[in-house]
Amino acid sequence: MNSVTPTPWPKDRVIPANSWQPPAGVRLISSDDHVLEVPHLWEDRLKGADKDRAPKFWKDETGFHMTVGGDSYDVPGLPFDFHEGREGFWDVSERLADMDAEGVEASVVYHGRAAGLIRMADKDFFIRCIDVFNEWMAEWKEAAPTRLFPVAYLPTFFKPEMTADYLHKLKELGFKAIEIPLNPRGMRYNSSEMDPMWRAIEESGFPLSVHIGAYLQFSGRGSLGANLNANLMPFTGMFGQFVFSGIFDRFPGLKLVFTEGGAGWVPATLENADKIARDYASELRPRIAHAPSWYWHNNCYATFMQDDVALENIDRIGADRILWSVDYPHPESILGNSEAIVQGIFDKVGDAKARQIVGDTAAKLWGI
Template sequence: MTSVVPEKRDIDPVAWPMDRETAEDDGWRPPTGTRVVSVDDHGMEEMHLWENRLKGADKLRAPKLWVDEDKRFHMEVEGASYDVPGLDSLLGEGRQGMWDRDERLKDMDSEGIDTSLFFHSRAMSLVRMEDKEFFARCMTVYNEWLAEYCAVAPDRLVGVGILPTLYQPEATRDYLQMMQDLGIRALEIPSAPKNVPYNSSKMEPMWEAIAESGIPVMFHIGAYLEFRGEGATGANLTKNLGPYRPLWSLLAFSGILERNPDLNVVFLEGGFGWVPWTLQDADWVYRTYESQLKPKLAELPSYYFKRQCYAAMMSDDVGLKLARDYDMADNLLWSCDYPHAEGIFGSSRSEIRKIFNVLGDEDGKKVVGGTAERLWNLPPLGS
């Protein structure tokens, strides 16, 4: 048998976000009435945020966030570096809109983005701290700053607060009320917290309180360094972009989704291609091992994803076609991931256009913003 050797092609590297320009405007616009919402963008926290805002003894041990003379950002906690090793921080944090709100809004305008859900850059890394009560106080400082930062343009910048009560689940209801009093309408919890079994009975107060609040819970990929040595950077990055098959399976098979039908769950930066494949396998596992599984579910696992779960894509040709073929456009969201390297800043309009070309106007409008507008009860543009 003669093997077919693929044609070798030159690799065309993508410019770093700090050097990207929005693609030339060809005049195309989404259908009238479309609100474009990127559900996953990032911004840098205020320099020296925790040093300046923590009080008393906390101030003496505050996490240190600063920028050096080369405009590279750094995080240090009690003498330990919290920078991600192996990557130049300018690659994902070098664009001015990362820290300059006016420049961010200009970039959003150039990309045709009406509203951006605004995620942290460094705050979630503090989940590594051993003192979890101190971690919670640091997150409160972050959430208060976030609310202030986004309040200047609440129709365009929607802050994603960090919920720190996974270490004290019974405090979730009160903490969520505090977040809502601040004006925060979106929230995140870690996707892979150490020593926190999300399916434990002690976590039920957290899931119940989140469901009761009506705020979708968001999971975001993280910078987890499993591999070392040759090829480790590429292997780690690729692995980190696909973490959700185990997490969603736990939420489904444990009955968390079934017991909390008002709980909406959003998976970010993992694309959509994993979803049909995972649902297919989960249903087969349930039918095959049903006699051995606890708890018993009233429906197959896929039912609960379709009822209350969502996954966001940036540029995902495979996932987009699968969403169409498996009639799952209602579970698909879109993001730019500004201004990270793996994000699509510079080509957002062409990716949005692709969504409409594949899904049509009705489903396209839902994916690029309509579903997000409903999930987060977004304020009208211009408010």
């Protein structure tokens, strides 16, 4: 019977001394990492009446906690230190030390708890709370501005007409990357009402990331594993939505980064989507200008941590379409094993393609 060897929680992982060095000139850029917001962020920074109902985020002896209006926004079913126990999650000096130990030059950094605020009923208040988060992230990056590249959370999917002005603010704050949630409840990204947002993003030049979420689809026995398994493979539907609704045809300059869902899903998705486009060509509306796989190779990217399936299919996916990441400091991250995995990428796909995958494409995409 096959057995599973447990991986230590991130807080307990030891980064081994380097025994392999990448070839000269290789840039290691992690395209998906995370930062934990500072305690009391919203209580300290919101103003007026908003301050009285601010999300509460704090740390005690059991870990970090968040409540909004008295409701817990903690993730159920997991110990509080499962991914929030490594000090580099919130301590920049510890983070940089871990990056140095693994040879990581730069890090593209996503939210910690802020994305969970999407559950808030008052969407105007949600936008103001996200604004506080983005302003804090812009300050946070100044601790190491040539190494830390935070991803701003774009809250205007609720009000697409606000997007152009909000993106202007994000540029002034120094951001190079933005993200939107995968499946905001009650919203349809293929609606024509969203076109002002897509237009503004295209015109801004920002690459747009869509990060996996923590959706609790299953309950009962085995629900933790089932939910994690579903959450880590969510992007086939969204790729189809962007392609078949004509978003890429209307806004061909959009660059979409599918984040933390790996890239092994891509070959089968492209094969199936191309078949659908052929078999249902007379019925699909709107008519699309290209085969779905064309949009992948012209508009899309995916991040991965360890993905042998993707590497085995690299010529179908494109070495310029996938972005290596550590996913620091989540349990599924490759923290403590990055060197061996990067070495494996070079062994599997060769020097030229590996350089693209582990850093060059990220540098070009985000201007790092």
